[in-house]
Amino acid sequence: MTVSRRKFLNLLTVGSTACLALLTPITSWAAWASDAFNATKVDDAFNNLLGSASTTESDEVKLKVPKIAENGGAVPVSVKTSMKDVESISIFVKDNPQPLTASFTIPAGTVADISTRIRLAQTSTVTAVIKAGGKLYSKSQEVKVTIGGCGG
Amino acid sequence: MNRREFNRLLTAGVVAGILPKTSLSFAGGKPNYNIPQKGNARLLHITDCHAQLNPVYFREPNVNMGLNAALGRTPHVVGNAFLKKNHIDKASIEAHAFTYLNFNSAAREYGKIGGFAHLATLIKSLKESAGDDENSLLLDGGDTWQGSATAYWTRGKDMVQAANLLGVDIMTGHWEFTYKDEEVFSNVDDFNGEFLAQNIKLTEDAQFEGKRSYDEDTGHVFKPYTIKVINGHKVAIIGQAFPYTPVANPKRFIPDWSFGIQAQDLQELVDDIKSNEKPAAIIVLSHNGMDVDLKLASVVTGIDFILGGHTHDGVPVPEIVKNSRGQTVVTNAGSNGKFVGVLDLNLDNGKLKGYEYRLLPVFSNFIKADPEMAALIETIRKPHLDTLNEELAISETLLYRRGNFNGTFDQLICDALRHELNAQISLSPGFRWGTTVLPGQAITFEHVMDQTCITYPETYARDMLGNEIKAILEDVADNLFHPDPFYQQGGDMVRVGGMNYICDPTASTGNRITNLTLDNGKAIEANKYYKVAGWATVGSKAPGKPIWEIVANYVRNQKTVNITQVNSPKLKNVGNNPGIVL
Numbered sequence: 001m002t003v004s005r006r007k008f009l010n011l012l013t014v015g016s017t018a019c020l021a022l023l024t025p026i027t028s029w030a031a032w033a034s035d036a037f038n039a040t041k042v043d044d045a046f047n048n049l050l051g052s053a054s055t056t057e058s059d060e061v062k063l064k065v066p067k068i069a070e071n072g073g074a075v076p077v078s079v080k081t082s083m084k085d086v087e088s089i090s091i092f093v094k095d096n097p098q099p100l101t102a103s104f105t106i107p108a109g110t111v112a113d114i115s116t117r118i119r120l121a122q123t124s125t126v127t128a129v130i131k132a133g134g135k136l137y138s139k140s141q142e143v144k145v146t147i148g149g150c151g152g
Numbered sequence: 153m154n155r156r157e158f159n160r161l162l163t164a165g166v167v168a169g170i171l172p173k174t175s176l177s178f179a180g181g182k183p184n185y186n187i188p189q190k191g192n193a194r195l196l197h198i199t200d201c202h203a204q205l206n207p208v209y210f211r212e213p214n215v216n217m218g219l220n221a222a223l224g225r226t227p228h229v230v231g232n233a234f235l236k237k238n239h240i241d242k243a244s245i246e247a248h249a250f251t252y253l254n255f256n257s258a259a260r261e262y263g264k265i266g267g268f269a270h271l272a273t274l275i276k277s278l279k280e281s282a283g284d285d286e287n288s289l290l291l292d293g294g295d296t297w298q299g300s301a302t303a304y305w306t307r308g309k310d311m312v313q314a315a316n317l318l319g320v321d322i323m324t325g326h327w328e329f330t331y332k333d334e335e336v337f338s339n340v341d342d343f344n345g346e347f348l349a350q351n352i353k354l355t356e357d358a359q360f361e362g363k364r365s366y367d368e369d370t371g372h373v374f375k376p377y378t379i380k381v382i383n384g385h386k387v388a389i390i391g392q393a394f395p396y397t398p399v400a401n402p403k404r405f406i407p408d409w410s411f412g413i414q415a416q417d418l419q420e421l422v423d424d425i426k427s428n429e430k431p432a433a434i435i436v437l438s439h440n441g442m443d444v445d446l447k448l449a450s451v452v453t454g455i456d457f458i459l460g461g462h463t464h465d466g467v468p469v470p471e472i473v474k475n476s477r478g479q480t481v482v483t484n485a486g487s488n489g490k491f492v493g494v495l496d497l498n499l500d501n502g503k504l505k506g507y508e509y510r511l512l513p514v515f516s517n518f519i520k521a522d523p524e525m526a527a528l529i530e531t532i533r534k535p536h537l538d539t540l541n542e543e544l545a546i547s548e549t550l551l552y553r554r555g556n557f558n559g560t561f562d563q564l565i566c567d568a569l570r571h572e573l574n575a576q577i578s579l580s581p582g583f584r585w586g587t588t589v590l591p592g593q594a595i596t597f598e599h600v601m602d603q604t605c606i607t608y609p610e611t612y613a614r615d616m617l618g619n620e621i622k623a624i625l626e627d628v629a630d631n632l633f634h635p636d637p638f639y640q641q642g643g644d645m646v647r648v649g650g651m652n653y654i655c656d657p658t659a660s661t662g663n664r665i666t667n668l669t670l671d672n673g674k675a676i677e678a679n680k681y682y683k684v685a686g687w688a689t690v691g692s693k694a695p696g697k698p699i700w701e702i703v704a705n706y707v708r709n710q711k712t713v714n715i716t717q718v719n720s721p722k723l724k725n726v727g728n729n730p731g732i733v734l
Contacts, residue, residue: 001688021199023652059692064416066412067394067413067638068411068634068641070398070399070403070411072414074358076410123661142639144630144634146399146630146641147624147627147691148400148691149400149401149581149628149688149689149690
């Protein structure tokens with residue numbers, strides 16, 4: 001039997017309820033990271049979350065995000081890598097009031113590939129940071145938020 | 153010339169990046185439309201006709217600036233610089249086709265351009281000289297279903313009929329998506345050819361809800377590519393729709409679709425086609441705009457040709473872009489039915505051995521109208537003739553739009569907005585379509601529709617802070633002048649009425665617009681309110697009358713139209729730019 005994508009996705013929603021239990025421990029971690037999430041300067045957010053604001057630019061960090069946002073309120077972003085020993089993937093929006101937007105812990109043995117939607121208050125650099133083997137690797141891209149119109 | 157010699161020339165063209173001299177085949181001031189086929193497969197390319205079924209006048213720009221890497225590069229040269237770069241004689245008919253020079257007198261001498269009945273005859277003859285239908289393909293880069301009153305009133309259906317009769321095999325789109333999604337599907341279903349777009353996917357939500365798509369798994373709303381066999385050779389055609397449709401145009405008509413350039417996806421698709429389909433050539437039918445296509449050709453490898461549109465650039469000599477695995481030839485085929493691109497390929501044993509490209513200007517006076525197409529056009533227009541032909545006033549000025557800043561027709565629209573809506577300042581979008589009216593011609597209601605008919609025509613008049621006005625100008629200027637083409641949207645600068653400003657296109661984002669003043673010379677203050685009128689809002693529907701009613705009313709109340717002052721900005725730091733003649 002072939003399952004269509006739609007049916008499969010519907011199945012997933014049922015499954016996701018069961019996953020909630022697994023996710024609960026993260027709330028305690030989020031409380032610990034509140035300094036990072038509440039920071040208003042990008043360097044503070046980096047320091048508070050990762051202990052350092054210096055990262056190595058790397059093409060191994062595959063950041064996929066639109067160059068011009070179709071809707072600044074929900075910009076799809078995905079980050080993946082084939083690097084080994086990935087511990088976390090974090091997303092920073094430099095010019096947002098609170099630059100740290102999301103941080104995912106990647107348990108050992110799982111594929112480092114996340115996607116989510118982020119909110120951009122205005123045009124900004126978006127940076128994905130991957131912590132792997134204790135080191136920080138990053139990739140940045142400008143995402144433009146425009147009032148739109150006037151295209152020809 | 154024998155075949156061997158021809159092949160040698162073709163290869164020379166490919167290697168050296170120059171085309172044989174026969175690129176334009178016009179002689180003695182008259183166009184010669186007898187173009188023998190070179191090689192063994194012929195691709196015909198039209199784009200951005202903007203629903204102009206009948207011949208029209210269309211003036212090319214005198215400002216089409218390129219900055220940074222695009223400074224002086226095709227297509228950013230105008231006037232004499234254009235002629236020099238493309239080796240075109242100033243006194244020739246091609247000079248009239250490709251530039252604004254001596255527009256009034258040349259337009260009177262050579263007449264109108266385009267028109268589907270004339271295009272039909274020309275395309276038939278170009279197909280015939282390629283042997284038969286099996287040896288050629290007709291590609292349409294889109295912006296076909298929008299731009300005329302009849303297209304607006306029939307929701308693009310008249311153009312689907314015309315494209316079917318013309319024999320369009322493959323198309324992609326942009327303004328096509330300014331109808332509602334179900335109307336787009338209905339038109340695509342009526343279209344006899346294939347509608348392609350590798351860069352339109354359902355949003356995740358829409359995919360989850362099982363909205364209509366071409367491929368449920370990948371989320372492609374339309375077929376991404378097709379394989380055609382021309383004269384026994386496999387050719388792959390990939391569709392690339394306008395990447396920023398939901399930004400430049402209202403998203404509300406197509407809420408389930410997500411666009412973008414999707415260069416990574418395109419690279420994966422090209423690689424996949426190469427290894428699985430093994431075509432002799434890979435062609436992208438693109439609505440990116442020329443600068444985006446040139447960058448795309450440098451970052452995505454394995455594409456042989458990008459046949460481009462959107463930016464309405466008539467490019468007689470294509471640009472050849474080198475990349476890490478070879479090269480890509482990038483073209484742009486103008487607008488309003490003015491040009492037909494003819495790409496002859498020499499395909500041999502699954503390989504591209506050579507090519508010849510020419511961009512033929514379509515001078516309607518020199519081409520017989522195709523009777524069948526003429527009859528269809530008459531049927532489409534007949535119920536509306538009284539409305540279309542209404543003469544509103546006589547123009548004493550050449551009225552046109554195309555150019556980076558205000559054209560004279562834009563100024564007329566801006567003046568009408570200010571006058572009819574009692575506003576200090578008016579704003580009008582920098583579209584690149586809109587036909588031209590010669591001095592002495594009557595401005596008809598049809599001309600007004602040619603300049604204004606969109607599916608979100610409602611006007612507004614509201615109070616805006618000075619810094620809001622500046623923010624709008626900065627935003628649009630960045631869409632036009634951003635140093636990275638992937639951040640450009642391909643329209644021209646928003647047009648203004650009742651105000652002036654200084655624009656430094658070379659400045660950084662947010663710092664290009666300064667010295668905003670009202671027409672009376674008073675400075676526009678950041679924290680003071682001004683009454684601003686405009687139209688074509690993309691966010692939500694504006695409350696006012698459609699723009700064509702505003703403009704028609706205004707023009708109807710005048711005997712003659714004479715544009716003496718144009719609110720174009722003063723430009724800074726672009727002194728020697730060959731894309732500007734003021």
